[in-house]
Each structure stands twice: as structure tokens, then as C-alpha cells.
Amino acid sequence: MSPDRHEPERKNRPLPEGGSFFTPGASPLRRAVERRSAVPLVVLHNAPRWVLPVGMVGVLFAGLLLAGIAGALLLALLAAFIGWLAFLAWPRLRRPERATRCVVVATLLGLGVLQSGVF
Structure with a gap:
């Protein structure tokens, strides 16, 4: 089957090298x-390189701009996403890199608490 002429051909980026995923x-x-x-x-x-950073910045700004629980939930969602990525990368990170990720997650959670109006 030939690809449609109007659809751009999508090429997946190769996965990082290594013996195991x-x-x-x-x-x-x-x-x-x-x-x-x-x-x-x-x-x-495989997503375009700009999708992740633009999406994360969008969620951050939306979380900071929306008052109340909506903003708090967006900031908590972003903290969970960054925490998930940090968990996956943890074995390969050095102490300063681990500390930075912990500070970012804690800061986002703190901003979420402030945004929720609890304090």
C-alpha cells in the first residue's frame, strides 16, 4: 500500500542506545x-521535540493563572509528571541532579497548596 500523497511521511526517532530498556x-x-x-x-x-516543553510550560502557566482548586490540580499534575520522570531517571542521576528534581517537585507542590487557597 502506498502512503497518501497528502500526508507527510512520519519518521520515528531511533531509541537511545543500550542493551536493555x-x-x-x-x-x-x-x-x-x-x-x-x-x-x-x-x-x-516519538512526539515532536517541542511538544513536551511547550506542554509543560502551558500547564505551569495555567496552574499559576487559574485560581483555586483547578490551578492546584494542574500544578499537582505537573509535579506528578516530573516526579515520574525523575523516578525513572533516578539510578543514572548524580546527587545534585537528584536534589534539583526533588526541589522542583516540592516547589510545584508548594505552589499548588498556595494556589488551592488552603493558606
């Missing part, structure tokens, strides 16, 4: 999270 010798929790994360990570990897 999963962390060798990982705990059962890490193996389960990595296994469930494989498909979403490949989808994110």
Missing part, C-alpha cells in the same frame, strides 16, 4: 513502573 537488577516496584512506563515513554520520544 529496563534497569538491570531493579526492585520489583521499579520493574513494574518501568514496564508500565515503556509505551508512554516511546510515545513521548
Whole structure:
């Protein structure tokens, strides 16, 4: 079957090099999270490079601009997403990189609490 002339041909970026997609010798929790994360990570990897940063900045600004629980939920969602990515990258990160990710997640959660109007 020939591709439609009007549709641009989409080429997937190659996956990063390595012998395994999963962390060798990982705990059962890490193996389960990595296994469930494989498909979403490949989808994110194959998306245009601008989608993830633009989406994250959009969610951040929307979370900061929307008052009340809506803004708080968006900031918590962004914190959960960054936390998920940090969890997956954790074994390969050095201490300063781990600390930075923890500070970012904690800051987003703190902003979410402030945005919710609890304080």
C-alpha cells in the first residue's frame, strides 16, 4: 500500500542506545513502573521535540493563572509528571541532579497548596 500523497511521511526517532530498556537488577516496584512506563515513554520520544516543553510550560502557566482548586490540580499534575520522570531517571542521576528534581517537585507542590487557597 502506498502512503497518501497528502500526508507527510512520519519518521520515528531511533531509541537511545543500550542493551536493555529496563534497569538491570531493579526492585520489583521499579520493574513494574518501568514496564508500565515503556509505551508512554516511546510515545513521548516519538512526539515532536517541542511538544513536551511547550506542554509543560502551558500547564505551569495555567496552574499559576487559574485560581483555586483547578490551578492546584494542574500544578499537582505537573509535579506528578516530573516526579515520574525523575523516578525513572533516578539510578543514572548524580546527587545534585537528584536534589534539583526533588526541589522542583516540592516547589510545584508548594505552589499548588498556595494556589488551592488552603493558606
